[in-house]
């Protein structure tokens with residue numbers, strides 16, 4: 475559609491210069507609407523399906539504590555089972 479942002483994959487409505495508000499902002503701020511903020515390489519939590527950044531031993535805060543607890547009670551293997559028990 476003609477009134478969508480011209481950046482590929484962006485479906486937001488145009489605000490100015492064929493760009494949506496977000497991409498227009500980037501154009502103003504960085505001179506490049508496709509500018510991405512360079513972020514430090516983040517390693518995600520290794521817990522299944524968790525996308526939090528890891529803070530300790532490859533786990534996010536929550537799962538680090540959880541895995542430590544599971545370890546302590548000798549049930550570290552349970553995390554995979556827990557994550558797949560969806561049905």
Ligand SMILES: [Zn+2]
Nearest residue numbers: 479484494497
């Ligand atoms: Zn856009």
Ligand SMILES: [Zn+2]
Nearest residue numbers: 519524534537
């Ligand atoms: Zn996690």
